[in-house]
Amino acid sequence: MQKLSLREMAYIGVFAALMTALGYVEIPLPFSPVPITGQTFGVMLAGALLGSRLGFLALAVFDLIGLVFPVFAGGSGGPGVFAGPTGGYILSWPLAAWLIGYLTEQVPRPSFLRIFGANVLGGILVVYTLGVTQLALVAHIDLLPAIAKGALPFIPGDLIKCAVAAVAAQRLAAHRLVPRQAGAQS
Amino acid sequence: MLRDITLGQYIPGTSLLHRLDPRTKILGSILYILALFIVDDLPGYLVITVFSLVLVALSGLPWRYVLRGVRPIFYIVLFTLVLNFFLTPGRVVWELGPLKATEEGIRLGIFMGWRLLLLVLTTSLLTLTSSPIALTDGIEYLLTPFRGLGVPAHELAMMMTIALRFIPTLLEETDKIMKAQMARGADFETGNIVQRARGMIPLLVPLFVGAFRRADDLATAMEARCYRGGVGRTRLRELKFAARDYVALAVSVLLVAFSLADRLLP
Secondary structure (H helix, E strand, C coil), X not given: CCCCCHHHHXXXXXXXXXXXXXXXXXXXXXXXXXXXXXXXXXXXXXXXXXXXXXXXXXXXXHHHHHHHCCCECCXXXXXXXXXXXXXXXXXXXXHHHHXXXXXXXXXXXCCHHHHHHHHHHHHHHHHHHHHHHHHHHHCCCCHXXXXXXXXXXXHHHHHHHXXXXXXXXXXXXXXXXXXXXXXXXX | XXXXXXXXXXXXXXXXXXXXXXXXHHHHHHHHHHHHHHCCCHHHHHHHHHHHHHHHHHHCCCHHHHHHCCHHHHHHHHHHHHHHHHHCCCCEEEEECXXXXXXXXXXXXHHHXXXXXXXXXXXXXXXXXXXXXXXXXXXXXXXXXXXHHCCCHHHHHHHHHHHHHHHHHHHHHHHHHHHHHHHCCCCCCCCCHHHHHHCCHHHHHHHHHHHHHHHHHHHHHXXXXXXXXXXXXXXXXXXXXXXXXXXXXXXXXXXXXHHHHHHHCC
């Protein structure tokens, strides 16, 4: 792996902290006991803003923190969460951010549709494929009830989140926060 | 509101679990999870349950506090129980309309739910009995042998430390931005789901802009102080295994050996 510059490390560390803060931003849903949290926004924006390499690392560092600290939404964390029924979602995040980053960095100024599409593929497809698989394995249930419980209730909300995250990513790109292949100045 | 949240549930203390090396506790937790997923019958579960309860007792923490950690997974345990009761094929023992609970299902459901409860209960002891700094150090030490494979151990630990340092700052900032936007008329509390999701934009944009600015400042400050990365860097705290750590690790390995025996022997 290419050595990380100090500036890249700072971005990754602060982004992982940002993920924790986003876990406390909740939109309660009227029809589900599980609220929408800001952390999925974080995963999508990590890919779109930091790019594939840094996005992957930011979420990997966040997961590593979650291995020992309660940083996931709702204040959970620890090795038990990874082995538990919801561990697949958490483990899928670095991959999701990588894919979103990869798809959006193909063009210099990605359009709304491209970011939205990348968010759907990474933030929904990758996350739920891994998440539901682990849910089914750990809770020892069939795939269909696992999808009904672990994916379907969230997908409408997640599609909206994909769109909102794409809008936010475009606005943030205008701020030129991160040199996409970062570390140029350091 | 957001400011009330304290990260880390670490409760300082002097119990045996508190004094163990953080590496021992991390490795021990992983071995424990392994054993928990291997055992598959009543005696196995009973032994592991007794083991878990002994650990909680050794931690010297109030039971009430440890049990509180189990609350978030209550629904998932319930869901596991119910689905396994009714969806496992086997001898029907109870019928409720079209739903048929089977003997095998009840057995399996109870074991699975029990396993999830123990999983969360026991692994929460890790964060309850170790300080954040000890845990980060522990992870860095544990990752160091993998440096040859391209795992940047020191860098990962440094990024974790940066993240932990900034979590309270960013929580406070999130709170501040929410209040500032509400003062400008932003509405985070009402409307349908689309409106609420869109309401996140005025929160997300300033939050990210601020966070990246902080990251930039931090990098500049570290450069100005000649931070050079992990090579040749000395540490304030050196981790050292004591006799109790070897004993604890041996007990963890024995637990895994027991669970294997439980699984393989009839």
